[in-house]
Amino acid sequence: GIQVEQSPPDLILQEGANSTLRCNFSDSVNNLQWFHQNPWGQLINLFYIPSGTKQNGRLSATTVATERYSLLYISSSQTTDSGVYFCAVGPRMDSSYKLIFGSGTRLLVRP
């Protein structure tokens, strides 16, 4: 099945710093989503981005489907950005619309 790899696995930033999180996937997809799991366990939708570029405030994401990767940019990080960031993909050749999750990037933003 499709493989989803996220890097780096862990990231520690000082408040105000910028970061880039990467998601590589091994096959064509018809869905790609980025999530933030907060310390309370909630999965919060950040982007639905099977291709192209989107921005939402301090966050932006780019997916290059032909090269099978996606990037999540966090600018001017805040302590509330701490948590785990997941990339999840929906394999194009899969008849279901399930999401396959990467193992996440754990982010800690220090004040």
Add this chain to the structure above:
Amino acid sequence: DSGVTQTPKHLITATGQRVTLRCSPRSGDLSVYWYQQSLDQGLQFLIQYYNGEERAKGNILERFSAQQFPDLHSELNLSSLELGDSALYFCASSPRERGAYNEQFFGPGTRLTVL
């Protein structure tokens, strides 16, 4: 708030018992998905329903079953519980099964602890 509701938030039970987790999708969403998040397996897809019909199965144990009712809410039944079933169980919903837009929105999860 994603619009997906799950009850209960927490569940503590003993090995061998049976529990039912409930999910109400976002208004208008026809697809419901169940996922399990455990420390050793990460986030894994369990099962999908679309408009009352089972559409896909993932790594769901035979001791687990689910259904989607006519009002589109869904229940996940876990029986003969084992310690390893302790996990966070998420429900997600999306507008449709097929089409150009099928973003999934997740509920807050049910944290199951099996003692």
